[in-house]
Amino acid sequence: MKRSTLTTFVSLALLLSGSALADDQALREKAARAGLAPLPETVPDPSGNPVTPEKVQLGKKLFFEPRLSASGLISCNTCHNLGMGGDDNLPTSVGHGWQKGPRNAPTVYNAVFNRAQFWDGRAADLKEQAKGPIQAGVEMANRPDQVVATLKSLPKYVDWFSEVFPGEEDPVNFENVVKAIEAFEVKLVTPGAPFDRFMKGADTAMSAEQKDGLALFVDRGCTACHNGINVGGQNYFPFGLIKRPGADILPPEDKGRFEVTHSASDEYVFRAAPLRNVALTAPYFHSGQVWDLKQAVSVMGTAQLGAELSDEEAGKIVAFLQSLTGVAPQILYPALPVETAATPRPQL
Amino acid sequence: MKRSTLTTFVSLALLLSGSALADDQALREKAARAGLAPLPETVPDPSGNPVTPEKVQLGKKLFFEPRLSASGLISCNTCHNLGMGGDDNLPTSVGHGWQKGPRNAPTVYNAVFNRAQFWDGRAADLKEQAKGPIQAGVEMANRPDQVVATLKSLPKYVDWFSEVFPGEEDPVNFENVVKAIEAFEVKLVTPGAPFDRFMKGADTAMSAEQKDGLALFVDRGCTACHNGINVGGQNYFPFGLIKRPGADILPPEDKGRFEVTHSASDEYVFRAAPLRNVALTAPYFHSGQVWDLKQAVSVMGTAQLGAELSDEEAGKIVAFLQSLTGVAPQILYPALPVETAATPRPQL
Numbered sequence: 192m193k194r195s196t197l198t199t200f201v202s203l204a205l206l207l208s209g210s211a212l213a214d215d216q217a218l219r220e221k222a223a224r225a226g227l228a229p230l231p232e233t234v235p236d237p238s239g240n241p242v243t244p245e246k247v248q249l250g251k252k253l254f255f256e257p258r259l260s261a262s263g264l265i266s267c268n269t270c271h272n273l274g275m276g277g278d279d280n281l282p283t284s285v286g287h288g289w290q291k292g293p294r295n296a297p298t299v300y301n302a303v304f305n306r307a308q309f310w311d312g313r314a315a316d317l318k319e320q321a322k323g324p325i326q327a328g329v330e331m332a333n334r335p336d337q338v339v340a341t342l343k344s345l346p347k348y349v350d351w352f353s354e355v356f357p358g359e360e361d362p363v364n365f366e367n368v369v370k371a372i373e374a375f376e377v378k379l380v381t382p383g384a385p386f387d388r389f390m391k392g393a394d395t396a397m398s399a400e401q402k403d404g405l406a407l408f409v410d411r412g413c414t415a416c417h418n419g420i421n422v423g424g425q426n427y428f429p430f431g432l433i434k435r436p437g438a439d440i441l442p443p444e445d446k447g448r449f450e451v452t453h454s455a456s457d458e459y460v461f462r463a464a465p466l467r468n469v470a471l472t473a474p475y476f477h478s479g480q481v482w483d484l485k486q487a488v489s490v491m492g493t494a495q496l497g498a499e500l501s502d503e504e505a506g507k508i509v510a511f512l513q514s515l516t517g518v519a520p521q522i523l524y525p526a527l528p529v530e531t532a533a534t535p536r537p538q539l
Numbered sequence: 540m541k542r543s544t545l546t547t548f549v550s551l552a553l554l555l556s557g558s559a560l561a562d563d564q565a566l567r568e569k570a571a572r573a574g575l576a577p578l579p580e581t582v583p584d585p586s587g588n589p590v591t592p593e594k595v596q597l598g599k600k601l602f603f604e605p606r607l608s609a610s611g612l613i614s615c616n617t618c619h620n621l622g623m624g625g626d627d628n629l630p631t632s633v634g635h636g637w638q639k640g641p642r643n644a645p646t647v648y649n650a651v652f653n654r655a656q657f658w659d660g661r662a663a664d665l666k667e668q669a670k671g672p673i674q675a676g677v678e679m680a681n682r683p684d685q686v687v688a689t690l691k692s693l694p695k696y697v698d699w700f701s702e703v704f705p706g707e708e709d710p711v712n713f714e715n716v717v718k719a720i721e722a723f724e725v726k727l728v729t730p731g732a733p734f735d736r737f738m739k740g741a742d743t744a745m746s747a748e749q750k751d752g753l754a755l756f757v758d759r760g761c762t763a764c765h766n767g768i769n770v771g772g773q774n775y776f777p778f779g780l781i782k783r784p785g786a787d788i789l790p791p792e793d794k795g796r797f798e799v800t801h802s803a804s805d806e807y808v809f810r811a812a813p814l815r816n817v818a819l820t821a822p823y824f825h826s827g828q829v830w831d832l833k834q835a836v837s838v839m840g841t842a843q844l845g846a847e848l849s850d851e852e853a854g855k856i857v858a859f860l861q862s863l864t865g866v867a868p869q870i871l872y873p874a875l876p877v878e879t880a881a882t883p884r885p886q887l
Contacts, residue, residue: 213879219815255622257620257623258628262629262633263627263628263629264627264633269612272605272875273872274603274872274873274875275605275875276877278606279611279612280606280611280885281610281611281612281885281887282887285610285612289637303791349754437723470877471877473877473878482880482884483880521871521872521876523870524622524623524869524870524871525622526867527620527626529818530628530830532831536830537628537629537635539629539639
């Protein structure tokens with residue numbers, strides 16, 4: 192290579208690199224303007240529920256406690272498996288008596304960043320959410336009084352609740368059960384995703400394809416619904432805004448948020464799915480009928496945006512979605528207290 | 540106190556203390572003569588299955604892997620919950636389709652010290668045992684080819700099997716699945732029980748009541764069946780040797796080891812239950828119909844020894860059995876690989 196050619200080559204490379212840097216910064220700003228945000232460094236305590244290390248530990252035990260269910264067999268972790276992206280990888284969950292639940296189990300990871308909980312947002316926060324599955328006949332099929340009777344029969348739980356909720360006359364109660372579970376779930380955040388590292392300035396954290404996907408995700412309008420820290424989970428939208436999907440994906444009998452508000456405008460309205468770790472949580476949609484993430488992206492394009500995404504575009508958006516996979520916290524599997532003569536027996 | 544009185548008092552105390560020391564040593568020797576033994580410091584590798592740290596890690600993932608079951612919902616840990624004494628605290632386990640299994644799930648802790656596995660000893664070792672529940676229609680309801688297809692569809696498993704079984708042409712196979720699970724289970728031992736500390740010379744590790752119970756356990760003849768490292772699990776005996784228990788505890792349709800050997804002398808014969816951590820593993824017996832450990836001890840006295848144990852005697856034996864509770868290893872909950880398009884779908 193001649194000297195002049197080399198100089199030209201080096202200058203060109205510097206120019207390109209400078210341009211790439213400028214592009215990265217522009218993409219970051221574009222994403223931020225569209226409402227996308229990296230995970231925060233800290234999570235504020237939920238309203239009325241100060242998070243202490245002891246409460247988190249108690250919440251962890253309760254999260255893995257199958258005796259919160261009537262059968263003694265089903266724990267929160269059964270459907271929100273912390274080793275499998277925080278869900279169960281089933282179309283819809285299986286609960287008491289092998290009954291199938293009506294909707295796909297959402298991930299518990301980063302759920303604290305959702306505006307409200309459940310596909311229809313019927314629970315304002317994680318505390319309220321936790322009350323649902325424990326009592327649902329098709330899930331854990333238990334009753335609050337039975338849960339409390341079980342926990343009171345296990346002396347170690349009585350000690351732990353007393354320590355975690357000091358000064359309370361009767362600390363083993365259903366409100367405190369869900370407060371402890373909420374405190375544990377607040378810790379279930381997954382930092383370190385390529386997207387977060389990129390947004391915080393690490394240009395090389397995302398691949399070129401992932402960056403293209405992010406740009407498309409904004410330009411195509413996906414961020415109209417999927418925005419905020421959780422890339423979704425912030426607001427409610429009709430599924431089939433432009434074109435209603437088939438009955439396999441959108442079963443007519445599940446009218447979504449209509450069941451909560453009974454407002455006609457809420458028919459087939461659902462909370463926009465939070466997309467963090469979405470690559471780990473197939474199958475997709477509330478009906479859990481789509482296993483392939485690229486197909487799910489295409490369905491969204493057609494149904495919500497009226498856009499037939501090309502295979503290449505959908506592939507790039509999938510690459511971006513894969514950059515939302517973070518690092519789950521390490522969990523030491525908890526030892527649970529041994530039952531006593533007073534412990535209610537499993538109802539099978 | 541006068542000087543002479545004080546001298547007498549001190550001498551008496553020393554004499555008593557010396558006598559207690561001698562008693563402790565005598566009790567230790569009595570227990571050893573009856574075949575009881577503390578947990579060994581190390582566990583030899585199972586025959587034909589060298590235990591490496593990588594194999595243990597792979598085995599742990601498989602132990603917690605619900606996709607070993609046809610439904611994708613049931614893992615080894617479902618019925619052998621490592622947070623609950625290594626069993627499920629149910630009378631008999633619940634499996635695929637909410638079917639109830641025929642017998643109570645034995646603990647997986649210290650199972651490596653059993654002469655053979657299952658209540659009827661039909662599996663020679665932990666490898667063979669692990670093949671059972673994966674394929675049993677009432678448990679995980681899967682097939683070896685389907686298990687292998689699932690694992691081969693998950694690239695991380697393919698990598699891990701290649702690392703753990705180097706030089707094998709096709710390392711992801713059913714034999715290697717159960718070898719890895721066995722390697723993990725070999726590590727599921729619970730040292731530090733008061734009984735073990737006592738047997739190794741710590742006189743105060745067991746309470747006076749527990750020592751009385753140990754002496755009774757030997758003197759009454761319990762050690763005739765419950766001996767060895769696992770205080771049981773070494774040999775086969777008819778349930779109801781002296782007096783057959785009622786049909787609630789010994790259902791007539793389950794003929795025990797007879798189903799394995801088809802020898803008339805094996806009717807209602809079972810492997811003597813290993814008693815380590817027995818205080819954590821109610822309900823008791825293969826039928827799982829007795830929740831109270833003291834009642835279980837009384838049943839054994841009547842059925843096996845022809846002895847009506849007094850309430851005080853049964854209480855002391857229970858105290859001894861509680862001294863068999865050891866310390867479970869700490870388990871970091873494993874992250875499991877994400878499914879691919881090739882992964883067989885859950886059969887629900």
